[in-house]
Amino acid sequence: MKRVSRVLKTxxxxxxxxxxxxxxxxxxxxxxxxxxxxxxxxxxxxxxxxLAFGNYDPVGAHAATTLDGTGTVTITCTQGAAxxxxxxxxxxxxxxxxxxxxxxxxxxxxxxxxxxxxxxxGNAAPDLLTPPAAPSYAARNFTVYGQVAAGQxxxxxxxxxxxxxxxxx
Numbered sequence: 001m002k003r004v005s006r007v008l009k010t011x012x013x014x015x016x017x018x019x020x021x022x023x024x025x026x027x028x029x030x031x032x033x034x035x036x037x038x039x040x041x042x043x044x045x046x047x048x049x050x051l052a053f054g055n056y057d058p059v060g061a062h063a064a065t066t067l068d069g070t071g072t073v074t075i076t077c078t079q080g081a082a083x084x085x086x087x088x089x090x091x092x093x094x095x096x097x098x099x100x101x102x103x104x105x106x107x108x109x110x111x112x113x114x115x116x117x118x119x120x121x122g123n124a125a126p127d128l129l130t131p132p133a134a135p136s137y138a139a140r141n142f143t144v145y146g147q148v149a150a151g152q153x154x155x156x157x158x159x160x161x162x163x164x165x166x167x168x169x
Contacts, residue, residue, distance in 0.1 A: 040078060041078070042077070042078050042080075042081040042082075042169050043077065043078050043081070043169070044075050044076065044077035044078070044081060044083050044134075044167045044169040045075065045076045045077075046074070046085070046166070047074045048072065048165050049071055049072040050071055051069050051070060051144055051146045052069060052071075053067050053109070053146060054067070054069065056107065056148055056152075056154075058151065058152055058153065058154060062150050062152075063151050064150050064151060065150050066147045066148060066149060067148040067150075068117075068146065068147050068148075069146045070144060071143075071146065072141050073085055073087075073141070073142045074139050074141050074142070075131075075139070075140055075142070075167050076137060076138070076139045076140070077134035077137070077167075078137060078169075079134055079135065079136050080133050081134050081169050083130075083167050083168060084128040084129065084130050084167070084169075085128065085129040085130075085131070085142065085165065085166070085167050086121075086122065086123035086124065086129075086166045087111055087121045087122065087144065087163050087164070087165055087166075088123040088163055088166070089123070089163075090161040090162060090163045091162045092106060092161050094106070098110055098163075100159035100161040102154075102155070102157035102159045103157075104155070105154045105155050105159075106154070106159075107148060107152055107154050107159045108148070108149050109146055109148045109149070109161075110146070110147050110149075111144050111146050112144075112145040112146070113129050114145060115145055123164075123166065128168075129142060
């Protein structure tokens with residue numbers, strides 16, 4: 001019996017230790033859902049490529065014929081974004097007439113939305129260009145069709161103007 005008593009004295013503390021060890025390894029858990037969200041906002045960028053008419057000859061070639069040229073407006077918008085593109089009258093306008101200047105003289109011109117020169121491209125409705133909503137985030141180019149009126153009496157020199165292009169979205 002002494003021997004059993006001695007074994008119990010040795011094994012009992014080990015069992016207690018093992019019991020605690022097995023209780024400590026048993027784990028519980030709880031769960032919770034975390035909401036995740038984001039908002040994609042409409043955004044557009046705009047850039048331009050110059051419209052350079054080239055040489056205007058008021059005595060010969062352009063005495064009775066307009067001088068035509070093209071430039072480009074490029075917009076990149078968030079997919080699905082609706083937008084309008086406007087072109088202001090430029091820095092040398094007189095009333096609603098667009099004009100380039102060489103410092104002392106003015107050369108009148110106009111900007112259009114299509115090659116037929118039917119719809120003036122302006123900066124307010126109804127003269128804004130309204131493209132379809134962006135099908136993707138890819139850049140889209142829009143041609144600006146310019147026309148210098150024929151038969152203008154102007155002096156020689158380089159004429160220029162700056163037109164502000166705006167995309168509203």
